[in-house]
Amino acid sequence: MSSLNPGNRISSLFSKHHVGGRNGHGGFPDISVLHGSLASTVYEADASCCPQIEAEQRLAGYGEVQIIPACVGLSGKTISFNLNFEPYTSSILNLNPKYRNFYYDMGRFDYTYGCAMAPVRQMQMSTISLDDIEDKYPIDFLSLDTQGSELEILKGAAASLANAAGVETEVSFRQIYDKSALFGEICAFLNYLGFEFIRFTNLTEDAPRTMPVPGRLNKMQSFGDALFLRVPNNSLLEGQKKKLIFAALAYGQIEYAAHCVKVLNLDCLEEKPATPFRAHRSGTATWSDFVDEFIHIVSKQKSAQLPRKLSEVTSSAESAARFDLPPASTRKIDLNPVKFLKRLFLMLPRKLQIAMIRVLYMPQFVRYFLGRPSELESLFQGVGRAEMAKELRISRFRRIFPLF
Numbered sequence: 001m002s003s004l005n006p007g008n009r010i011s012s013l014f015s016k017h018h019v020g021g022r023n024g025h026g027g028f029p030d031i032s033v034l035h036g037s038l039a040s041t042v043y044e045a046d047a048s049c050c051p052q053i054e055a056e057q058r059l060a061g062y063g064e065v066q067i068i069p070a071c072v073g074l075s076g077k078t079i080s081f082n083l084n085f086e087p088y089t090s091s092i093l094n095l096n097p098k099y100r101n102f103y104y105d106m107g108r109f110d111y112t113y114g115c116a117m118a119p120v121r122q123m124q125m126s127t128i129s130l131d132d133i134e135d136k137y138p139i140d141f142l143s144l145d146t147q148g149s150e151l152e153i154l155k156g157a158a159a160s161l162a163n164a165a166g167v168e169t170e171v172s173f174r175q176i177y178d179k180s181a182l183f184g185e186i187c188a189f190l191n192y193l194g195f196e197f198i199r200f201t202n203l204t205e206d207a208p209r210t211m212p213v214p215g216r217l218n219k220m221q222s223f224g225d226a227l228f229l230r231v232p233n234n235s236l237l238e239g240q241k242k243k244l245i246f247a248a249l250a251y252g253q254i255e256y257a258a259h260c261v262k263v264l265n266l267d268c269l270e271e272k273p274a275t276p277f278r279a280h281r282s283g284t285a286t287w288s289d290f291v292d293e294f295i296h297i298v299s300k301q302k303s304a305q306l307p308r309k310l311s312e313v314t315s316s317a318e319s320a321a322r323f324d325l326p327p328a329s330t331r332k333i334d335l336n337p338v339k340f341l342k343r344l345f346l347m348l349p350r351k352l353q354i355a356m357i358r359v360l361y362m363p364q365f366v367r368y369f370l371g372r373p374s375e376l377e378s379l380f381q382g383v384g385r386a387e388m389a390k391e392l393r394i395s396r397f398r399r400i401f402p403l404f
Contacts, residue, residue, distance in 0.1 A: 027143030037286035091147035129156025148177030
């Protein structure tokens, strides 16, 4: 295990933990300009991988790095760890024979489970729970990629996760690994610990290997990674409130982060943060600076007008009437000129509608493209998340010009 000597500094860092870090990567999103304000702890059952993992983590520029060679699970078990043909599939569990001939498409070849998950050798190990590892940094965020043993790890980490902002874990919808827990069990346990399911961050599809390429089409959704974030409440420690917001922002959950700002009563900033956020220029900004800037932006938008709700554009009677078809003899022709022109416009070919809208909105269209990015777009550009800034811009664009 790498040395642990952060002093009191660790409390100011965002401390992310990853179990199953064979190549030194995985888990929490990479926001490199903020890495100096993050601590990274990685656990790996195969101790031979630890030097490489530590080198990768230090190269990434994290403020503190801790590598723990341990087989994490429930304490006190002696197990056989399968080091498989494909090392990324190594697990304490065996492949379920039912799925030996399943595969997913890697382009140049079929990634078949029977081949990838074939044990090359086994190592006898003793498991230890996260709660029983005493010298680890506090857990602000936990990510798991352990090929089927995720629920056991979570059960052995209940105390360690008491103040955590979130969890990202590999989940399965079928027992590809024999006797592994399924998504529903993991979701229920994390709900019990105070987290709520946010979304799948990726999904993998597979199928029985039965058809040649010309006969292949849709596959079965088999496993993926799921993000869970803490349900915001004012019993959270003050430091953890902002860490929850940071975890949400790191995954692009801007609306959830803004919800946390409101629920946690943090949207009361009257002045801009004392230190301007300049991560993209100086590289000295911290995760906390990033969150403070976001809170400032959200606070200024408290009085911004939101789109109308359904109840504000129609009554319950009008909503129900959509399913009523009056007798033909009682129908009346509506001579309202505005409604007539609208119906006439909707009868036009789609391409002609779009062309007319483009001409009508051309001045706004030009101002949009030549104008400055929004504060949120600038914020994410500042931490190197250009793809998220672009998505925000596209979302804003589509709201203004829905037919483009």
